[in-house]
Amino acid sequence: MTRTKRVYLFKRFERFWHWSQAALIITLMLSGFRIHGLYDLGVDFLTALRIHTVAAWSLVVLWVFAIFWHFTTGEWKQYIPTFDKIFLIARHYAFGIFRGEEHPYHVIPTRKHNPLQRLAYLWVKLMINPIIWISGIWLLFFADWGAWPVWQQWGISLQTVAWAHTIGAYMMLIFFIVHVYLTTTGHTPLAHIKAMIVGYEHEPVHHHPRDQAAPKAVENA
């Protein structure tokens, strides 16, 4: 039996932000791929477009609050990239995890993402999201300024922008699949998901003098 201790990782706003963002992005992916013509799900094109636009604006509003929260609480620092132990962690996901080895990274509230998570979330925030947002806003306002001759001169046509938006959507889909898989790799398959719902994670306790100094915080899993 692994001994674990409860660690408070995800504050209330953070959990609200995470799950509403997830719901909106899932809605955007489902309606977006319908607009793209991958399937029709019994929803007509214009309805899918309307759902897509409302979900996108809702996500913009949520993001304004989330950015404000990250900067006022200092939580943005959790996303500063680091390559510390990165190979050990990649090795763990490639092999160690299938041999029941313990995760090489130990979470504490002030650094709750392992270096691979930091890089993945930063990639979403600085790469995937800007591609999707810039091309999405461009498509939305295409009739107003998206088709100006200057863009044509620069070789940016409706097709280029729609292509960038679709590439961004597939990048998000890949992130989504890998992310959901990795969230099931805690000490039980639902442990991380439960932590993102209730805020507390059960972290394994290590035989380190620092852990033994605080026996009251230790529970049995």
Ligand code: HEM
């Ligand atoms: C595409 C939609 C999603 C995006 C953009 C997203 C993004 C994120 C981000 C940025 C974090 C770090 C948040 C923080 O530490 O404050 C996170 C953590 C997490 N997400 Fe998602 N997420 C998405 C969907 C999901 C879904 C559908 C699930 C569950 C099935 C999920 C489960 C989790 C869990 C359990 C964590 C905590 C992981 C940990 O640090 O141990 N996410 N997600």
